[in-house]
Amino acid sequence: MYTQAMDTGPKEERKAVRSVEEAELERRFDTRIDAGEFIEAKDWMPEHYRKTLVRQISQHAHSEIVGMLPEGNWISRAPTLKRKAILLAKVQDEAGHGLYLYAAAETLGTSRDQMLDALHTGKAKYSSIFNYPSLTWADMGVIGWLVDGAAIMNQVPLTRCSYAPYARAMVRVCREESFHQRQGFEALLTMMTKGTEAQRAMVQDAVNRWWWPSLMMFGPPDSESTHSEQSMRWGIKRIGNDELRQKFVDAAAEQAKVLGVSLPDPELKWNEARQHHDFGAIDWSEFWRVVGGDGPCNRERLAARVKAWEEGAWVREAALAHARKAVLKESAA
Amino acid sequence: MKPGLDMQSIRVSSDPAVQYLLRLGDTCLILAQRLGEWCGHAPVLEEDIALTNMALDLLGQARAVLTRAGEIETRGHDEDQLAFLRDERDYLNLTLVELPNGDFAFTVLRNFAMASLLRLLWEQLAASSDTELGAIAGKAVKEARYHRQHAADWVVRLGDGTEESARRMQDALHRLWLYVPEFFEADAVDEYAASSGLGPRWADLRDAWLAETTAVFDKAKLQLPPEPKFRSEGKRGRHSEHMGYILADLQYLQRAYPGGVW
Amino acid sequence: MSSTLTPNPSPSGRGEQSEWPLWEVFVRSKAGLDHKHCGSLHATDPTMAIQLARDVYTRRQEGTSIWVVRSDQIVASDPGEKAMYFDPMEDKIYRHPTFYELPKSVDHI
Numbered sequence: 001m002y003t004q005a006m007d008t009g010p011k012e013e014r015k016a017v018r019s020v021e022e023a024e025l026e027r028r029f030d031t032r033i034d035a036g037e038f039i040e041a042k043d044w045m046p047e048h049y050r051k052t053l054v055r056q057i058s059q060h061a062h063s064e065i066v067g068m069l070p071e072g073n074w075i076s077r078a079p080t081l082k083r084k085a086i087l088l089a090k091v092q093d094e095a096g097h098g099l100y101l102y103a104a105a106e107t108l109g110t111s112r113d114q115m116l117d118a119l120h121t122g123k124a125k126y127s128s129i130f131n132y133p134s135l136t137w138a139d140m141g142v143i144g145w146l147v148d149g150a151a152i153m154n155q156v157p158l159t160r161c162s163y164a165p166y167a168r169a170m171v172r173v174c175r176e177e178s179f180h181q182r183q184g185f186e187a188l189l190t191m192m193t194k195g196t197e198a199q200r201a202m203v204q205d206a207v208n209r210w211w212w213p214s215l216m217m218f219g220p221p222d223s224e225s226t227h228s229e230q231s232m233r234w235g236i237k238r239i240g241n242d243e244l245r246q247k248f249v250d251a252a253a254e255q256a257k258v259l260g261v262s263l264p265d266p267e268l269k270w271n272e273a274r275q276h277h278d279f280g281a282i283d284w285s286e287f288w289r290v291v292g293g294d295g296p297c298n299r300e301r302l303a304a305r306v307k308a309w310e311e312g313a314w315v316r317e318a319a320l321a322h323a324r325k326a327v328l329k330e331s332a333a
Numbered sequence: 334m335k336p337g338l339d340m341q342s343i344r345v346s347s348d349p350a351v352q353y354l355l356r357l358g359d360t361c362l363i364l365a366q367r368l369g370e371w372c373g374h375a376p377v378l379e380e381d382i383a384l385t386n387m388a389l390d391l392l393g394q395a396r397a398v399l400t401r402a403g404e405i406e407t408r409g410h411d412e413d414q415l416a417f418l419r420d421e422r423d424y425l426n427l428t429l430v431e432l433p434n435g436d437f438a439f440t441v442l443r444n445f446a447m448a449s450l451l452r453l454l455w456e457q458l459a460a461s462s463d464t465e466l467g468a469i470a471g472k473a474v475k476e477a478r479y480h481r482q483h484a485a486d487w488v489v490r491l492g493d494g495t496e497e498s499a500r501r502m503q504d505a506l507h508r509l510w511l512y513v514p515e516f517f518e519a520d521a522v523d524e525y526a527a528s529s530g531l532g533p534r535w536a537d538l539r540d541a542w543l544a545e546t547t548a549v550f551d552k553a554k555l556q557l558p559p560e561p562k563f564r565s566e567g568k569r570g571r572h573s574e575h576m577g578y579i580l581a582d583l584q585y586l587q588r589a590y591p592g593g594v595w
Numbered sequence: 596m597s598s599t600l601t602p603n604p605s606p607s608g609r610g611e612q613s614e615w616p617l618w619e620v621f622v623r624s625k626a627g628l629d630h631k632h633c634g635s636l637h638a639t640d641p642t643m644a645i646q647l648a649r650d651v652y653t654r655r656q657e658g659t660s661i662w663v664v665r666s667d668q669i670v671a672s673d674p675g676e677k678a679m680y681f682d683p684m685e686d687k688i689y690r691h692p693t694f695y696e697l698p699k700s701v702d703h704i
Contacts (some may be wrong), residue, residue: 191593325493
């Protein structure tokens with residue numbers, strides 16, 4: 001569904017001592033990157049490159065899976081059968097995106113179980129936007145419009161990521177993602193232009209709650225991002241946080257006009273000189289609080305994932321047991 | 334949905350053709366509603382996607398059948414009015430599908446039992462005297478075939494997996510079996526359907542359904558429970574206590590935003 | 596190529612008793628076309644793998660046929676030997692029709 005700039009972990013120490021051989025391999029690797037070449041799973045790569053990608057790809061995958069929860073919340077309560085079908089298909093896509101990304105990460109030498117364990121024990125992060133609650137049906141439309149919109153901006157550059165399995169997964173994700181934003185926007189447009197006063201109020205309330213968290217999806221300012229530089233060097237990250245965030249604000253400001261909603265930022269206005277929208281200061285203390293585990297729904301989100309995993313253990317074991325029995329039966333025959 | 338329309342419950346016709354369709358459509362609708370609850374919570378990501386596909390198929394079948402029911406009824410009710418605005422006693426789904434999902438064993442077992450029934454139904458409905466229903470059936474039977482195969486594989490996997498999965502699957506079968514007699518109860522609605530060519534009596538599907546399902550239960554090493562004396566009556570609008578909670582969720586927004594356009 | 600190039604660790608999934616094996620999925624989108632690799636998934640047996648591949652990878656009518664192969668059954672060429680395997684084709688351009696200049700009147704052959 002999207003990826004938050006995950007540059008919020010501790011700065012990792014680079015190994016100081018390297019053999020002459022390794023230095024040469026790394027030089028050749030850097031040349032390939034600079035030439036815009038794609039790195040495939042079995043190619044030589046610096047250990048730090050591998051680790052960075054495993055972290056980023058798996059956290060992106062976790063975000064998709066956790067992201068199913070705030071929207072899954074409203075499937076049973078969708079207001080029409082068409083909207084129910086749309087929401088089911090959208091949340092299902094997110095499961096699929098998580099799956100493609102776990103698969104991409106597995107090419108780097110980790111396993112699905114290892115990655116899930118990191119998520120369930122709190123060692124791995126996921127995008128903090130999903131720690132906010134989905135309180136009304138209008139949240140479904142706003143999540144599609146703003147959260148998926150921000151995700152698309154983050155994701156399109158990743159289709160050119162230097163690590164090819166990730167890039168390919170992102171191509172698939174982006175193809176499916178475009179319907180996500182459109183369905184959300186269309187749902188809001190319907191409520192705003194054809195709906196009742198009460199529906200319009202519901203939409204405006206949802207916008208008020210999701211706007212600032214959506215801006216935070218692009219991560220801290222570039223000046224404060226610990227991993228950005230190295231990620232850019234290696235073609236893992238192509239565009240900076242601030243630039244993406246500005247792009248998003250500019251697009252959303254125009255889209256808000258079409259919808260007829262106001263954005264909850266009194267300082268938001270077009271700057272003719274910059275040819276961009278100026279916008280107000282983000283409350284970064286809220287961001288760090290939510291990233292740190294004290295957002296509105298952090299505990300519930302993780303608990304839901306852990307519960308599904310633990311309650312499903314007997315199912316996974318049974319399937320394996322049955323498969324083994326079948327193999328034994330076949331070889332005995 | 335016409336804006337400004339009164340959001341009080343609608344009353345449906347007692348025309349047996351409409352009732353016959355509502356039994357089918359409501360069964361698909363409520364089962365889809367239950368399956369949708371697994372989205373984001375299944376034991377394995379791949380199965381999460383598979384279960385949601387089944388929910389989407391059933392939802393599509395429900396929409397088509399409810400739409401057709403509304404047309405035959407000629408009171409101007411569309412799929413959403415029928416799905417969201419009836420009183421509980423006017424929903425005619427089998428009681429089995431309104432039960433909570435339980436564990437994964439109960440879920441796949443119910444999917445198997447229902448897909449087997451629906452496949453047999455759709456196969457016969459393809460030749461319905463109502464050509465629109467026939468067209469719906471032509472598409473739906475392919476979906477039901479896939480659901481049946483997928484669910485049957487899981488019943489066998491769990492029935493003949495570990496000790497725990499076998500125990501859970503056997504428990505699930507004991508619970509499911511109580512609600513099966515209702516599938517095959519005969520009444521005037523079914524008589525009308527059979528004589529008008531609209532569709533088969535559900536009772537006439539019993540032998541085929543039993544043969545198919547017991548073959549799978551056998552493969553899954555499950556014991557068939559005894560013939561139950563318990564009778565559920567969802568098809569007649571007399572539901573279990575679970576139905577009220579489902580409808581409270583399902584109907585909430587339509588009732589809370591009268592005249593809403595979505 | 597020099598054997599001092601250290602190979603990278605291969606993907607895990609083997610030896611983990613509790614984990615479902617990984618399968619690679621290939622989908623043919625239309626009769627007449629090749630099966631293309633589109634990703635991977637976890638499953639415990641071939642039947643499940645095919646069904647899940649259908650549910651995960653063909654929701655938008657992307658397929659008419661599916662192949663699945665256990666990932667540990669795939670044999671791949673060694674990227675360290677890429678030069679030895681593939682560079683020699685570079686100068687055999689006479690295998691390509693564009694190598695041959697013909698008068699315009701017969702250039703369509």
